[in-house]
Amino acid sequence: MAAETAAAERWIEEFRRATDEDPEIQAHGKYYSCSYLLDMEEHSYLVKMHGGKVEEILVDPGPLDDRYQFALRASAGTWRKFGEEVPEPMYHGIWSASFQRDLKLEGDLLVLMQNLRCFTRQFELLRKTGVPV
Amino acid sequence: MAQFSPVTGRYVTIDVLGDECKVFFLENGEGQPLVCQHTAGCHNHQWRDLLEDEEITSRYRVIAYDLARHGKSDPPRNKEWWKEEYRLTADYYTAFIVAFCDALELEEPIFMGSSFGGNVALQLALRHPDRFKAVIPVEAAEYSPGFFLDWWQHPQANAAQVCASGVWDLMAPQSPEKDRWATWFYYTQGSEAFRGDLYFYSVDHDLRGKLDQIDGEKCPVIMLTGDYDYLTTPEDSKRTADQIRGGEFIEMEGIGHFPMSENYPLFKRYLQQALRRIEERTGARAG
Numbered sequence: 001m002a003a004e005t006a007a008a009e010r011w012i013e014e015f016r017r018a019t020d021e022d023p024e025i026q027a028h029g030k031y032y033s034c035s036y037l038l039d040m041e042e043h044s045y046l047v048k049m050h051g052g053k054v055e056e057i058l059v060d061p062g063p064l065d066d067r068y069q070f071a072l073r074a075s076a077g078t079w080r081k082f083g084e085e086v087p088e089p090m091y092h093g094i095w096s097a098s099f100q101r102d103l104k105l106e107g108d109l110l111v112l113m114q115n116l117r118c119f120t121r122q123f124e125l126l127r128k129t130g131v132p133v
Numbered sequence: 134m135a136q137f138s139p140v141t142g143r144y145v146t147i148d149v150l151g152d153e154c155k156v157f158f159l160e161n162g163e164g165q166p167l168v169c170q171h172t173a174g175c176h177n178h179q180w181r182d183l184l185e186d187e188e189i190t191s192r193y194r195v196i197a198y199d200l201a202r203h204g205k206s207d208p209p210r211n212k213e214w215w216k217e218e219y220r221l222t223a224d225y226y227t228a229f230i231v232a233f234c235d236a237l238e239l240e241e242p243i244f245m246g247s248s249f250g251g252n253v254a255l256q257l258a259l260r261h262p263d264r265f266k267a268v269i270p271v272e273a274a275e276y277s278p279g280f281f282l283d284w285w286q287h288p289q290a291n292a293a294q295v296c297a298s299g300v301w302d303l304m305a306p307q308s309p310e311k312d313r314w315a316t317w318f319y320y321t322q323g324s325e326a327f328r329g330d331l332y333f334y335s336v337d338h339d340l341r342g343k344l345d346q347i348d349g350e351k352c353p354v355i356m357l358t359g360d361y362d363y364l365t366t367p368e369d370s371k372r373t374a375d376q377i378r379g380g381e382f383i384e385m386e387g388i389g390h391f392p393m394s395e396n397y398p399l400f401k402r403y404l405q406q407a408l409r410r411i412e413e414r415t416g417a418r419a420g
Contacts, residue, residue, distance in 0.1 A: 086307055089361045093302025096363035099279065113290040116298040127306075 008043065008059050011132035015047075016054040018125040025052050025118050032118040034111050035066075039073035040133040052118065070107035076133040078102055082123075083131035094123060140184045142205075147232040149201070150225060152212060156233055157205035158198035162190025165266075166239040169197040170230070170246030170253065172272075172391060173334055174285070174296055174327025175319050176204025179247070182397035189401075193408075196242075198233055200226075202326040219329030222337045226253050227260055234264065241266035243411060245404075248272045248365070248390055249334040255354070255373070259343065262352035267411040269404070271357045272390045274369035275340040275376070285328040292324035303390035305361035308399075316394045340373075349379030353414045355407040356381065359388035381410060 019025055025032065029052020038045045046058040046068050058066060072094060078101055081091035090100040097103035105112065112119060140161045147154050159177050161184050169180045177197035184195050199206035208214040230253065234242055244265050246254045251273025258268045284299065286292055297320035304313050320327075340347075347354065354377050358370035367384045374382035385392060385403045392400035 089305075090363055092306045092361060095299065095302040096361075100363045100366070109284075110287065110289060113284050113287060113295050113299075116290075117294045120298045120301055124306075 005059075008045075008132045011129060012045075012057045012059070014129040015125065016057065018129050019049075019052075019054050019122055022121065022125065024121050028052075029118045032115055034070075034115050034119075035068040036107075036112075036119075037061075037068045037071040037073075038079075039071055040079040040131065041074070041076040042133045045132070049115075049118075049122075068107065069111040070105065070109060072103060072105060074101070074103040079126075079131045079133050083126045083129075085127055087127065093120070138185060139190070144205075145233070145236050147229075147236045149209075149229045149232050152201070152209035154201045154209055154229065154232075155207060156198055156201065156236075158196055158233075159184055160194065160196045161185065162192070162194045164192045164194055166234075166237075166242035167193040167195050168230070168234060168239065168242045168244050169195065169393075170200070170244070170250030171197070171203065172246075172248040172250060172394075173330035174203075174323035175316075176323065178204070178319055179316065179391060179394035181315075181394075183393055183401075183404075186397075186401065189404075193243075196237070196239075200229065200326075200330075202329075203323060219326065220337075221249075221330050221333040223253070223256050223333060226333055227256050230257060231261060231264060243267050243269065243408075245269035245271065246273075247393060249330050249338075251356075251365070252277060252334060252338045255340055255344075255347070256338065258349065258352050258354050258377075259340065259347045262348050265352055266415055267353040267355065269355050269357065269407050269411075270370075271392060272359065272362050272365050272370070273356060273373065274365045275344055275373045277338065277365050277369070278335050280364060281328070281331045281335040283328070285324060285331070293321035296324040296327050297321045300390070303362065303364060304395040305359065305387055305389040307387055308389065308395040312395050312397070316391050319394075344373060344376035344380075345378065347377045347380070349377045349381075353411055354380045355383065355410050357383050357385055357392070357403050357407060359385040359390065359392050361387070361389035364390060379414075383407060 032052045035048040046061045048055040171179045180197035251270035254268040254270035297317045356374045371382045374380035
């Protein structure tokens with residue numbers, strides 16, 4: 001359990017650094033402010049973005065701990081495939097995996113669409129950081 | 134020393150079911166006409182590398198047009214188009230392509246299109262098997278629901294970015310980054326047409342139960358689909374080709390829904406296979 005917690009903390013720091021130092025997100029993320037949940041079956045992560053920077057990431061938030069605007073939910077196996085350097089077909093994005101695999105897009109999808117450019121880039125950073133499940 | 138491309142651009146005005154359409158097209162090469170249709174909400178720059186590929190243009194006259202409302206082809210000039218919702222239909226789309234080929238006096242052109250251009254290639258094979266030597270439907274299927282969405286034009290989102298990043302996953306992650314970004318860039322330019330194009334792609338185009346009416350012996354149908362295409366999967370295209378008399382399907386590995394634009398060198402290998410099959414089956418050498 002302690003090892004898992006440490007792994008989650010490591011991932012949070014890597015994902016934060018990858019985001020905050022990403023040239024694309026920093027060039028275009030001036031208004032990239034929103035909060036979303038990554039539900040990876042075994043664990044979930046609530047990411048809060050502000051002005052293109054990671055403001056906070058909560059691990060396994062409790063039922064009433066905080067709020068988010070949209071959520072991505074999929075099995076842990078699907079998330080592991082998202083995190084591969086070159087994902088196999090249908091695991092190469094949120095559109096492909098929601099059309100053809102078990103990814104569910106939930107919540108206020110307008111917020112996702114409003115931030116689609118930066119979110120798409122940030123999601124692909126998982127190929128560098130790996131996923132914490 | 135200035136570097137001029139051998140590709141030239143021209144306009145031709147055609148009548149499409151009463152619409153006056155001034156059509157912009159790029160072309161290069163000599164020999165067998167090869168008419169190329171871009172994907173929904175995009176324009177003819179998707180064919181930029183094919184147009185400058187001497188190995189192809191030495192034997193084929195490659196022509197890539199912009200459909201009306203795309204790229205440099207304006208909406209119909211004789212109509213108050215701004216008072217209507219744009220919804221492309223199979224009737225209009227096929228009439229446009231035949232009128233364009235007639236205007237250029239093309240004899241037995243091969244028609245190739247990707248995505249909604251691939252679906253219309255199937256429509257052409259069904260409706261006009263005498264007008265085309267063969268068709269190459271790329272990323273096509275008999276039916277492709279699910280993409281006629283309001284998100285493409287939602288007033289509270291940036292339509293240019295929604296369209297461009299919304300189709301990002303249609304490309305394979307290993308396709309060259311600069312070519313994926315060029316394709317992304319083209320997609321920021323076409324949001325007003327994209328949704329209406331997808332009316333054809335996902336709604337009006339429905340050849341389920343009609344594929345046996347396509348004579349793929351008379352007009353060979355050689356289908357190409359990439360394995361990273363989540364909208365029209367290789368299984369969808371194979372199922373379609375299997376129902377067409379004389380239909381053929383070639384799966385493309387490591388490429389997605391915009392193959393000619395996202396990774397031309399890889400696409401070219403499969404295109405050459407398709408062109409060879411057409412030569413073998415029609416008994417005619419190009420060029």
